[in-house]
Amino acid sequence: MKATLSQRLGQNLTMTPHLLQAIGLLQLDAIRLEQEVRRVLDSNPMLEACEDDPVDGAEDCIEIDAEGPIGHAFERTTMLADGESDDIFARLPAGESTDMRLNLLEQLALRGLAEDDLALAALILDHVADSGYLEVAPEHLADAARTAGLAAERIEAVRHLLMRCEPEGIGARDVRECLAVQLAELREPTPGRSLARRIIEGHLELLASHDPLRMAKALNIEPEQAAEAMAVVLRLDPRPGARLARSADAVVPDVRIEPGRRGWRVVLNRRCTPRIRIDPISEQLLDRCDRQPGTDTLRELLQQARWFARGLCTRHETLLKVVAAIVEHQQAFLRTGAGAMAPLTLKQIADAVGVHESTVSRITTGKYVQTPFGTFELKRFFAVRLEGAEVSGPAVQSMVRKLIETEAPSAPLPDDAIVVLLARQGVRIARRTVAKYRDIMGIAPARERQRRGRSLACAH
Structure with a gap:
């Protein structure tokens, strides 16, 4: 019985070299596919590169x-000719359509930024170094904004919004500002946070020594407290741009x-x-x-x-x-x-x-598509599971925004109420997920929205 079953499985799962090769090609992204094609061209004299009449037979x-x-x-x-005039890939500079940069601009768009402010954010990103820091003088950035017809006085406001996007700290002017933003954006209760802020503001040079005793003496606190605060700072990312640089190297639609x-x-x-x-x-x-x-x-x-x-x-x-x-x-x-x-x-x-x-899983993993709204990984188009319901993540964010936009200013919806209203529409998510989506979109909690509503009412 076991031998017969084994034989059947062996027959059904025979992986010939050309079948393995075909499966491997399915999994390659654009960059690795180009490398593989060039490797095969170099090693097999029976193949040659061509401009017309490709042997693969696939339409474009x-x-x-x-x-x-x-x-x-x-x-x-x-087939489309290589020299087609409307080929957007021919016009895009290297790195301009990387997923990480587009993702940052997307996050800002979800927060309701005006078109001019989004253009300023793109300008700031153009002047961000591989480390993630803005390494251009403020006056030079202001000149670039004015040349582009943008409001230079909005640069700092937009930059601070950009720094709060994921990964936090992109656009900071130095490591202290970068770490301070990341610390402020920690959403979970974090023991040692206030002491961590003091370390960032004035004692980063001591952090490199990894010596809690010296840090405790400098802050006039107990060594255990110093160790806890140092651990908080060390969990932060002093080079958030590394992810931006990796994305720029890796993402080709x-x-x-x-x-x-x-x-x-x-x-x-x-x-x-x-x-x-x-x-x-x-x-x-x-x-x-x-x-x-x-x-x-x-x-x-x-x-x-x-x-x-x-x-x-x-x-x-x-x-x-x-x-x-x-x-x-x-x-x-x-x-x-x-x-x-x-x-x-x-x-x-x-x-x-x-x-x-x-x-489908193989052909969509690690592959990117250029759309009218930016470059996305193909996996992003598939449903995510939220507390038992399969719903598109961006669609749920949009639902949360619409509920808040239609709430009564005098009685804004708390996160718990939004959870209930979404459940009535068949979407079951946790309250913390609603809070996370609010933060992403730059929407304040219900209590703050109510306070703003009262202020506006008094002003009128």
């Missing part, structure tokens, strides 16, 4: 009819979504994936030789080239179909933004495309 684009039913047959279009003839168009980013084809002269010569001695190695290379080309074709076609299926389900997002992102599961896309969920 799929059209999605905005009025068509979900699950309609994908319509293929002709694999595909883009743009307006098409009847709806939307899903386009491969061919600029980071060289087209390949089998060398036609070598292929013809091998066909004529017909098993002559000394050709076995070349025939093996030719077979490997064909396998690689098929794997590349599968990767491109699967990516296009998966993103096209996502577009069909997320058209409201493409029209209005992240607040309209619909709940979506891997199974829904797998069923629409006709592949296994694991294939």
Whole structure:
């Protein structure tokens, strides 16, 4: 019995080299795919890079009819030329569309920043060093703002909002300001916080010694208190820009979504994936030789080239179909933004495309898509689980914002009430999650909103 079962499993799960290669290609992001294609081109003389007539056979684009039913047959279009004038990848400087920078601007947009303030935030980010610090003199930044037609007097206000975004501290002028912002943004009760603030303000040089006795003497406190406060500071990140720099190096959109003839168009980013084809002269010569001695190695290379080309074709076609299926389900997002992102599961896309969920998971992990509202990891379009309900995170934030926007100024909704109202709409989340979303969007607690409402009423 066990032997028979083992044999069946062995037969069903046989992983041939070309199947392993095809699965591996599915998992590669744009940068690693480019590296792999170039490696194979260097090692296999049967393959060559080309501008036209690629051997992989995959089209570069799929059209999605905005009025068509979900699950309609994908319509293929002709390949897009490399020199296409509307290719946004050709116009984007390196690092400009990185996910981390866009995420920072997104967070500010969720806090309701005006368009000019968002432009100022982008300007500040352009002058942030790899460390995360703003290393340009205030007067130079003000000059740059005025040159761009922006209000220089708003720079500091916008910079302080930017520093409160995740990762906290981006845009700080020095390590003290960076750590102070992170300390202030700690939301959980933190023993030793007030002493940690004193260390940041005047005793950072002692922190490097990791000596609680010296720190205790400097602060006139007990060594145990000093050790606790030092631990708080050491948990903070003195170089928050490291994540920004890693993102800038790593994120290249694999595909883009743009307006098409009847709806939307899903386009491969061919600029980071060289087209390949089998060398036609070598292929013809091998066909004529017909098993002559000394050709076995070349025939093996030719077979490997064909396998690689098929794997590349599968990767491109699967990516296009998966993103096209996502577009069909997320058209409201493409029209209005992240607040309209619909709940979506891997199974829904797998069923629409006709592949296994694991294939959808592989093709969306680590892949990025350029949309009219910024660059996102494909995984972001799928539902997150919130206390038992599968709902899009950005959509829940939008629901929280709308509830607060429609509340009575004299009786603002506390977080507990928002939890109840969301539950009536089928979304079950914890009170702390509501508080987290409020913080992300820059919305004050109910008590502060009520105080502001009273102040406005008195003013009138």
